[in-house]
Amino acid sequence: MEPKTSIVSSSSSKPSNPNPNPKNRDFLIHLEAYLAKRDGVDKLLKISRYASKIILASSVIPESLPLSLRLKSFESSVGVSRKAFRLGKFVQDVNALRSANISSKEDLLLSILAYGGEGLYYFVEQFVWFGKAGLIDKKNLNSLQKISAWCEFIGYIGSVSLKVKELSQISEDEQCLLSTREVSMIRGIGFADEEEKLRKLRLKKLMKRLSVIQDFADGLMALADISDGKGMLSAPLLLSSAGLLSALISTHKNWISC
Numbered sequence: 001m002e003p004k005t006s007i008v009s010s011s012s013s014k015p016s017n018p019n020p021n022p023k024n025r026d027f028l029i030h031l032e033a034y035l036a037k038r039d040g041v042d043k044l045l046k047i048s049r050y051a052s053k054i055i056l057a058s059s060v061i062p063e064s065l066p067l068s069l070r071l072k073s074f075e076s077s078v079g080v081s082r083k084a085f086r087l088g089k090f091v092q093d094v095n096a097l098r099s100a101n102i103s104s105k106e107d108l109l110l111s112i113l114a115y116g117g118e119g120l121y122y123f124v125e126q127f128v129w130f131g132k133a134g135l136i137d138k139k140n141l142n143s144l145q146k147i148s149a150w151c152e153f154i155g156y157i158g159s160v161s162l163k164v165k166e167l168s169q170i171s172e173d174e175q176c177l178l179s180t181r182e183v184s185m186i187r188g189i190g191f192a193d194e195e196e197k198l199r200k201l202r203l204k205k206l207m208k209r210l211s212v213i214q215d216f217a218d219g220l221m222a223l224a225d226i227s228d229g230k231g232m233l234s235a236p237l238l239l240s241s242a243g244l245l246s247a248l249i250s251t252h253k254n255w256i257s258c
Contacts, residue, residue: 033258040258042085043251049078050243057236083129086122093119110165113158121151149225156219163212170205177201207253214249217242 034040052075055061061068097115102108124147131141177198184191220242224234 030255030258034255037254037258038085038089039250039254042082043247043254045078045082046247047244047251049075049082050240050247052078053240054237054244057240080129080132083125083132086125086129088126090119090122090126093122107162107165110158110161114155114162115158117151117153117155117158119155121148121155124148124151145225149222153219153222153226156215156222160212160215160219163208163215167205167208167212170201170208174198174201174205210249210253214246217246217249221246 052071056068056071056075061071093115097111097119100107100111100115102111124144127136128141128144128148130136131138131144177194181191181194181198184194220233221239224231224239227234
């Protein structure tokens, strides 16, 4: 089971010290800020875990070699370690739901599915980690993991639905800006402001599309957990590739936001 990058809207999760010129930022200072974030370290662990799973699933290294056994042990340990990063993370979804921009009953329902599903997922995952770490009895671990997977999957349904609506609104705003720019060009007046707004809007559109792809990748893994790894969409190499894709997208988003 994998945590997704928060589906919290941008208004509920802002960097404390945004850099106005990220391209000119010192790399080591940027790296320090990135590693200071919980999600930053978590996604680096996720990359290392799924890179290991891809190597194992592709049979690049024969199972008889000691390196294969070490990779299996490493992948398993990282998977348990990552669960520690979910302690208290459900609070961000509670706050996101409280501050969500809800203008209709549809928005309310989708927000409850998205933030409620993810919040319950993170809440239950705390007890999964307690069980794997030996703090509580493991007899209910399978049931907790199943509940966790369902909550996560429901969260992705709401998250993708909200983001598709946002993409539709962004496309409308983009068309309005294009029309305004065209009028400015015909009149022979400056349109530098429109160009800058258009650039930012297109970047936002790209990031939102990447976020949808990430949700589909993570949703595929949640579905595999629900089905206990059975079915055509539960092939180890496919799931490992989906996990790595999700981790890379999330790492990119976290990097440019800090």
